[in-house]
Amino acid sequence: MAEPGWQGAEGQTFEAFFERQHARLLRALYLLCGDAAEAEDLMQDAFLKVWERWDRVGRMEDPEGYLFRTGMNLWRSRARRALRATRRLALPRRPESHDPSTAVDDHDQVMRALAELTTRQRAAIVVTELLEYPPTEAAHVLGVRPSTVRALTTQGRAAMKRHLEADDE
Numbered sequence: 001m002a003e004p005g006w007q008g009a010e011g012q013t014f015e016a017f018f019e020r021q022h023a024r025l026l027r028a029l030y031l032l033c034g035d036a037a038e039a040e041d042l043m044q045d046a047f048l049k050v051w052e053r054w055d056r057v058g059r060m061e062d063p064e065g066y067l068f069r070t071g072m073n074l075w076r077s078r079a080r081r082a083l084r085a086t087r088r089l090a091l092p093r094r095p096e097s098h099d100p101s102t103a104v105d106d107h108d109q110v111m112r113a114l115a116e117l118t119t120r121q122r123a124a125i126v127v128t129e130l131l132e133y134p135p136t137e138a139a140h141v142l143g144v145r146p147s148t149v150r151a152l153t154t155q156g157r158a159a160m161k162r163h164l165e166a167d168d169e
Helices: 014-033 036-052 063-090 100-116 119-130 135-142 146-168
Strands: none
Touching (some): 014 036, 014 063, 036 063, 119 135, 119 146
C-alpha cells in the first residue's frame, strides 16, 4: 500500500492528485446517480482504491482516467446490485435481455418503485435485500424490532410489486 505522501513518476503526491480531482469526480458521479450522499460515498471509495494502488497509478500516463474509470465501475456495480436485489423482490422471472434499452427501462422502473415506498420500507428493503442482512441484524442497524423489519420488508415488496405491475399494463 502506498504511503500518503508517496510521489508518482511525475513527482505528484496523492494529496495533490486528490485536491485537483475530487471536485470533478464528485460532480461526475452526482450526474450519474443523482444523489449527493451516494456520489460522495462513491468518490471516497474510488479514491481509496486509487490510494491503495498509488505506487502504480501515480506512474500511469493517465491516472485521472484510472480514477474516473474506477468511480464509474463502482457506480455500475452498485446499480447492478440494486437492480438484481429489487428484481428478486418484485419482478416476475423472465429471460435476461442483453438489450441495453431494456436494462435502462428496468432500472428506471425499479428506481421509481423504490421511490414510492416509505422511507422505512425502503430502508428495510435495502438493508435486508441489497445488503443481505438477516432480520435480526437489520433490526439492529435500523433501530427497530426484527418483527418490524419483517413487516416493513413485506409491505415494501408488496408495494413495489403493485407499482411494477401497474407500469407493465
